[in-house]
Amino acid sequence: MSTNGVSLVKATKLSILNVARQAGMLTRVRDSRWRAERLLILAYHGVSLADEHEADPELYMSPALLRKRLEALRAGGYQVLPLGAAIQRMYDGTLPSRAVALTFDDGTHDFAAVAVPLLREFGMPATVYLTTYYSERGGPIFDTMSSYLIWCARGKTIGGEGITSHGRPLVLTTPAAIDQAAEDVYAYARECDWSSEEKDRALEEIARRGGVDYQSILARRLFHIMTPEEVAALPRDLVDVQLHTHRHRVPVDRDLFRREIDDNRRSLGRMGVGEDKPHFCYPSGVTNPAFIAWLKEAAVTSATTCRVGIASPQDDPLLLPRLVDTTELTPLEFEGWLTGVSAFLPRRRGTSTPALRKY
Numbered sequence: 142m143s144t145n146g147v148s149l150v151k152a153t154k155l156s157i158l159n160v161a162r163q164a165g166m167l168t169r170v171r172d173s174r175w176r177a178e179r180l181l182i183l184a185y186h187g188v189s190l191a192d193e194h195e196a197d198p199e200l201y202m203s204p205a206l207l208r209k210r211l212e213a214l215r216a217g218g219y220q221v222l223p224l225g226a227a228i229q230r231m232y233d234g235t236l237p238s239r240a241v242a243l244t245f246d247d248g249t250h251d252f253a254a255v256a257v258p259l260l261r262e263f264g265m266p267a268t269v270y271l272t273t274y275y276s277e278r279g280g281p282i283f284d285t286m287s288s289y290l291i292w293c294a295r296g297k298t299i300g301g302e303g304i305t306s307h308g309r310p311l312v313l314t315t316p317a318a319i320d321q322a323a324e325d326v327y328a329y330a331r332e333c334d335w336s337s338e339e340k341d342r343a344l345e346e347i348a349r350r351g352g353v354d355y356q357s358i359l360a361r362r363l364f365h366i367m368t369p370e371e372v373a374a375l376p377r378d379l380v381d382v383q384l385h386t387h388r389h390r391v392p393v394d395r396d397l398f399r400r401e402i403d404d405n406r407r408s409l410g411r412m413g414v415g416e417d418k419p420h421f422c423y424p425s426g427v428t429n430p431a432f433i434a435w436l437k438e439a440a441v442t443s444a445t446t447c448r449v450g451i452a453s454p455q456d457d458p459l460l461l462p463r464l465v466d467t468t469e470l471t472p473l474e475f476e477g478w479l480t481g482v483s484a485f486l487p488r489r490r491g492t493s494t495p496a497l498r499k500y
């Protein structure tokens with residue numbers, strides 16, 4: 142869909158929501174039996190330590206905006222439940238009214254540094270779906286760090302040799318060119334099947350060519366997964382750590398898929414947060430009909446997607462919809478989802494946004 146098409150849908154939705162609010166529809170739906178049977182599972186990725194949300198407003202939001210979201214939950218009388226209990230109660234038909242569950246994908250350092258203190262302040266529990274390979278390995282996540290470094294070099298032209306297949310200079314003067322350059326680097330890394338060390342060297346090289354102070358970015362641990370020590374220190378009364386595969390991938394091969402789950406569980410066990418993990422989130426929202434049986438074999442009882450929606454007892458527990466909350470969602474759109482009204486409005490198709498592919 143064209144940008145104009147997207148903005149037209151958005152403008153239409155906003156005007157419908159405005160009319161609905163003025164007519165008292167939002168509160169009526171919020172307090173309806175229909176909404177009381179349902180669970181809104183909110184999905185977050187990163188919360189900025191610096192300006193990550195300006196580079197990638199789909200994956201990152203500012204701490205100030207996350208605070209506004211939690212304020213909206215509190216002001217609207219929403220009941221934020223631990224994910225496992227919420228899902229159980231949804232299928233048992235015993236959910237409290239206005240039920241919401243909070244989930245954070247990947248488990249970046251900013252979750253521990255920024256999100257957890259906010260969750261503590263508001264007394265709201267959350268589940269973090271942790272991808273464990275990068276936690277144990279340490280170091281930055283290549284895909285998001287490379288995009289960020291290229292964004293930091295915006296306005297400049299940097300050499301493309303050795304970091305793209307075409308090798309031409311990367312002219313980083315427009316948002317489209319910056320996105321394309323990030324895609325080119327990402328594609329080249331996959332094509333060359335770079336090792337972790339080669340990826341780290343490429344990141345240093347991109348930063349050097351772009352004149353970006355990489356050492357301070359590394360020191361602040363932008364785009365790093367929590368260390369095992371940080372995971373172990375998460376407050377147990379507030380944060381539940383669950384499955385997101387070990388290497389953030391879902392191979393369409395039964396044994397390799399199972400290995401991702403088993404490695405993820407074993408790693409969580411080593412971190413001291415237990416191996417008995419029944420809740421899963423599909424990395425990058427990628428689903429496949431074959432995964433359902435494999436998840437059941439692995440004793441996974443719930444799995445969340447990036448399909449936009451509010452969960453109901455009619456949903457397959459291994460294909461639960463969520464609302465991926467982003468910087469671009471207006472307060473009224475967010476309220477529309479909290480109340481449930483937005484479930485009746487037109488929305489974008491697809492299981493994943495382009496930005497989520499890389500995370």
Ligand SMILES: [Zn+2]
Nearest residue numbers: 246424425500
């Ligand atoms: Zn993820």
